Amino acid sequence: MGKIANKQMICEVLMEAAKTDKNIVALCSDSRGSGSFTPFADTYPEQFVETGIAEQNLVSISAGLAKCGKKAYAVSPACFLSTRSYEQCKVDVAYSNTNVKLIGISGGVSYGALGMSHHSAQDIAAMSAIPNMRVYLPSDHLQTKELMKALLKDEKPAYIRTGRNAVDPIYEEGNVPFEMDKATVVTKGEDVLIVACGEMVKPAKDAADLLKAEGITATVLDMYCVKPLDKEAIVREAVNVKAVVTVEEHAPFGGLGSMVAQVVGSECPKKVVNMSLPDAPVITGTSQEVFNYYKLNAEGIAEQVKEIL
Known part of the structure; x- marks a missing residue:
């Protein structure tokens, strides 16, 4: 499909x-x-x-x-x-x-x-x-x-x-790891944790592939359940990595990034960087054009991870 x-x-x-x-x-x-x-x-x-x-x-x-x-x-x-x-x-x-x-x-x-x-x-x-x-x-x-x-x-x-357009599938027909209110591990790595939701999961997964080619391994967590937030998964995956990056199609305040930072800050303190839309009216264009402009794409996420590490 x-x-x-x-x-x-x-x-x-x-x-x-x-x-x-x-x-x-x-x-x-x-x-x-x-x-x-x-x-x-x-x-x-x-x-x-x-x-x-x-x-x-x-x-x-x-x-x-x-x-x-x-x-x-x-x-x-x-x-x-x-x-x-x-x-x-x-x-x-x-x-x-x-x-x-x-x-x-x-x-x-x-x-x-x-x-x-x-x-x-x-x-x-x-x-x-x-x-x-x-x-x-x-x-x-x-x-x-x-x-x-x-x-x-x-x-x-x-x-x-949900978004407006069809998006590339993350999972495979007949093999969808799903548990209600539990985040899904898309890729597993040791250097950085990338927590994403919605349409940002695909570029996060693609960024992990780009990073792997350069010797950097990333865990990508599909946090489809923003509330209730799967705090256990965040702590479990964040505790051994060097940094955490969150990616969301949302303003920088009060969204996934803020929630993840609260959990990491209280449970396993380390650097958390939130990639999001700006605190301003965004440029006009298609979704992908907007994502590309604000570096909410695979290349932009990979670049941010390398900068942090």
């Missing part, structure tokens, strides 16, 4: 589950097309709700349906879901501990040239700060599939951020 967008896999998993579970309900804020949920809406019209461009209503309606026994999946651009409806996510979903899964599509800089209004570079920090809210950034469609299958089995709130 080649490239598949994570959001498409989310729809496929829910469509399969909806065949037998009529309590599954998908809701969109004029985002069924961009969210790859048109097939769900067409196949299960009685299990689909279109709110229009009304993200606050989207979340509140989802919470109401959940309180009535439904399993609500609210699909909306991450930039709006994590800001415009923040109070509803906090109060109606998390504070009330309702079974709503918030699917933030086109996260990070996926919308490219549309600029800061459509970028979500603060959502990891914002959503992680809400009690009862879990935060996940799966790295490829195969891991997304396993995550969604696991989320179907629980009744707790969660925020899942």
